[in-house]
Amino acid sequence: MTRDLARTRSRSDPRRRFPFLPHRPDQARWPEVMMYGLTGAASMFAVSAGLLTAGARVMARLPLVPRESLRGRPDVTVRAVHSDRVHLDESPTTGRDGLLALRQGGGTVHARLGPVDGRPTPTTVSRPLLAIDTDVPLQVDRAASNGFYWAGTPRTAHGLPTQEVHIESPVGHMPAWLVRPDTARGSAAGNQDTWAILIHGHGSARGESLRILPLLHRLGLTSLAITYRNDSGAPASADRMYHLGADEWEDAEAAIDHAVAHGARRIVLVGWSMGGGIALRTSVHSAHRDRIAALVLDSPAVDWQDILIYHATSLKAPAPMRRLALWMMTSRVGARMVRLHEPLALAEMTPAHYTEHLIHPTLLFHALDDATVPPEPSRQLAAMRPDLVEFVPFEGASHTREWNRDPVRYERLLADYLVRVLGIEESVGEVRVPVRDPGTAALEGAIGLRL
Incomplete structure (x- = not known):
């Protein structure tokens, strides 16, 4: 009985589906191999794209999630x-x-x-x-x-009478320390209507201001150390995420409103790290720009794109992942992927933008060993606006630790600047710095809490 080869040939034989192909045994299965290859490549692409997206999402969320x-x-x-x-x-x-x-x-x-x-x-x-x-x-x-060095409140750390007040911001009541000058305690007279709004950094707290509060009190300024949305003890934003100053400036603006309502004639904005970026953005957008007399910035976040790329590069994240993370933070579609209610205006937080819009005298300290906020954008801002920005580099200091590195130099520079810019009628030579001796014995009621 003779076999019918046509009947017994596999239906998957490529020569049946592609009769125009020449019969070459070494290539008999190449269409299937090609299909398997394409399927595998597509699968690998999908996996790679998924990993890239997941990595970018984690990278985008890291600086946005409060981690106090x-x-x-x-x-x-x-x-x-x-x-x-x-x-x-x-x-x-x-x-x-x-x-x-x-x-x-x-x-x-x-x-x-x-x-x-x-x-x-x-x-x-x-x-x-x-x-x-x-x-x-x-x-x-x-x-x-x-790194704040002092602990507790201005009262427990320095013996300064301190009032706990609440600032009415767009997201709710924000607690703040109000420290008024007192001539009986050594404050210079006549400067109480100049208010310093003190803005702490990313994941930090009001205690960051404890290092310079004694000097501000000595110069006779009224100090308001504020909190902002998503701080411990303060209301959360709608998405419970940091906006890197893009929205937090509204809380600093609310603090200025409070100061003006209580007699402030002039405002000095003082900010550390992200708080420095908040101060810059406030100075540009505030309805009280004419009342802002000066800015004091300590290791400020002048350029968030530079900061984010710096940290992503240090983590060896590939360039496509870095670009995708920035897109997620700055686009409406991407913002939803990281659970932001709105994209971040990172393009408005750069040296170029502040160069164009800054109008206030600014003292800018930056630690040269800063591994958190690189100092180069601060240098750029100072170089582009030498008429307004005085750049003070600190050798051997880490992020926002310039005062810790040399409190005498830091306070002397700050005192000289404020006396000169504000026209304070006070002999700088009479201000002993540091105003509060770092080795002074603890006051009665001193605590070790971070507030």
Whole structure:
């Protein structure tokens, strides 16, 4: 019986589906191979695109999600505690010169330390123990560094009468510290109608202002240390996300409204890190631009695109992922992907934009070793507006730690600037700096909490 080869040939035989192809056994299955290859390539493309999108989404959300609690995590190891000094494992934080404070037990322990004065072992540093602000002494254990140096409130840290007020902002009541000058406590007279609005940085707190409040009080200024949306103790925004100053400036504007309503004739905006960016944006958009007399910026976020690209590059994120993350933050469709209620106006937060719109005298401190907010955009702004911006670089200081690196120099420069720009009738030579001795004994009622 003869086999019918045509009947027994597989229906998948390419020669049946493609009869025009020449019979070449070595290429008999190439159409199927091509289809499998295309399917695999499409699958790999889909997976790669998915991973790229997921990575970009994480990258875009990282700077937007409030993470205040991370600041209190232990990052220092205490190896020995003596009556006059403390030994710590050396790290970028403990090995850097300048003032540093440590907190343990969430604030039940708070110690103020002086600059590095020795290296007991190849892996440890010694710092003088200047003061303990709490009843419980420092322990040999893990501790959290406190770059604000002082803890608590202006009253518990410096003995300055402090009023807790609430600022009515577009998203609700924002708590703030109000510190008025007092000539009986050494304040210069006649400057109480000049208000300093103090704006802390990303994931930070009002305590960031404690380092300069004594100087502002000595110069006779009224100080208002504010909070803004998504801070601990303050109302959240609709999407519970930071907008990197794009919207937070409205809370600083509300603080200016409050100041004006309570007698402020002139305003000085003071900001650290993202707070510096908020101050810049407020100075450009405020309805009270004519009342703003000066800006003081400390390691400010002048260019958010530069900051985001810097950190993404340090994480070795590929360029397409970086571009996609920025698109998610700045476009309406992309904003929905990261759960922002509206895209961020990052193009309006650049040196070029501020160069065009800035009208106020500005003192700009920036740490040259800043690994959080690179100093180059600050340099650019100062170079493009030398008529308004005085750029003060600080060698050997990390992000917003210029005061810690050299409090005498920092306060002298700040005092000189404010006296000159504001026309304060006060002899700068009579202002002893630092106004508050970093090693002064703790006041009665001192606490170690970060507020």
